[in-house]
Amino acid sequence: MNTAMRSSDASSFMMDLVFPPDIYCLCCGDAMEGSRVHGICDGCAQKIDWYTENPYRRDMDIFAFDDLWPCCRYGFYPRRIIAGFKLGARPYASRPLGRLMAERLAMTGEKDLILAPVPMHLEKQRKRGFNQSHLLAKEISRISGEAFEGGLLEKTRKTASMRMSSGSVRRMLLDDSIVLAEGASQKILGRHVVLVDDVVTTGTTADSCARLLKQAGASRVSVLCFVVSPIYTAMDTQEENDV
Numbered sequence: 001m002n003t004a005m006r007s008s009d010a011s012s013f014m015m016d017l018v019f020p021p022d023i024y025c026l027c028c029g030d031a032m033e034g035s036r037v038h039g040i041c042d043g044c045a046q047k048i049d050w051y052t053e054n055p056y057r058r059d060m061d062i063f064a065f066d067d068l069w070p071c072c073r074y075g076f077y078p079r080r081i082i083a084g085f086k087l088g089a090r091p092y093a094s095r096p097l098g099r100l101m102a103e104r105l106a107m108t109g110e111k112d113l114i115l116a117p118v119p120m121h122l123e124k125q126r127k128r129g130f131n132q133s134h135l136l137a138k139e140i141s142r143i144s145g146e147a148f149e150g151g152l153l154e155k156t157r158k159t160a161s162m163r164m165s166s167g168s169v170r171r172m173l174l175d176d177s178i179v180l181a182e183g184a185s186q187k188i189l190g191r192h193v194v195l196v197d198d199v200v201t202t203g204t205t206a207d208s209c210a211r212l213l214k215q216a217g218a219s220r221v222s223v224l225c226f227v228v229s230p231i232y233t234a235m236d237t238q239e240e241n242d243v
Contacts, residue, residue: 039096098139
């Protein structure tokens with residue numbers, strides 16, 4: 001385990017003592033009953049567009065991954081939760097969100113999986129203090145009992161922010177920035193790998209990761225995320241593949 005990840009685990013433990021994740025809502029910050037194990041109060045939960053279908057179903061021939069398993073659609077309230085998690089230095093949010101994502105995983109009925117987080121460049125991870133996808137995947141593994149492999153993929157080049165970029169622009173920015181880690185092939189040969197990320201916007205990052213994993217011998221690659229964004233243009237992705 002690297003220094004950044006040890007620091008992240010220690011930070012998570014200390015923050016749980018100061019700000020227990022099951023007492024204050026991750027969305028509005030109001031106090032709530034400790035029984036709300038997903039960290040979201042009833043009021044905010046009712047305003048979230050919970051959504052478990054794969055929005056890319058009709059265009060799956062474009063992507064290298066085989067399925068997408070979201071929990072909700074992107075919107076004002078999920079955005080607040082994710083922004084607080086990543087930008088608000090709340091690594092402890094991975095526990096209630098990871099529980100929710102583990103429940104979404106259970107809905108699929110899939111077993112004997114390898115959970116693999118989408119990688120983050122080390123410079124960005126040091127600046128943020130943690131990789132949110134890594135923390136989520138670890139928590140999902142703890143709850144589900146499925147195998148966790150945190151080092152299958154590496155991001156070797158820092159890329160510009162892709163928050164408002166189209167699929168084709170994201171593909172250009174990601175080009176050759178994600179690689180398969182040494183020894184990864186032996187771990188995933190013939191296995192079903194589940195990529196874990198907090199947000200899927202255009203599917204471009206997941207697609208890049210899935211292509212590498214399948215080239216290395218994974219039999220199937222699915223994507224599990226908390227939020228799926230409606231910012232998606234199938235034609236844009238198709239045009240990029242046709243070039």
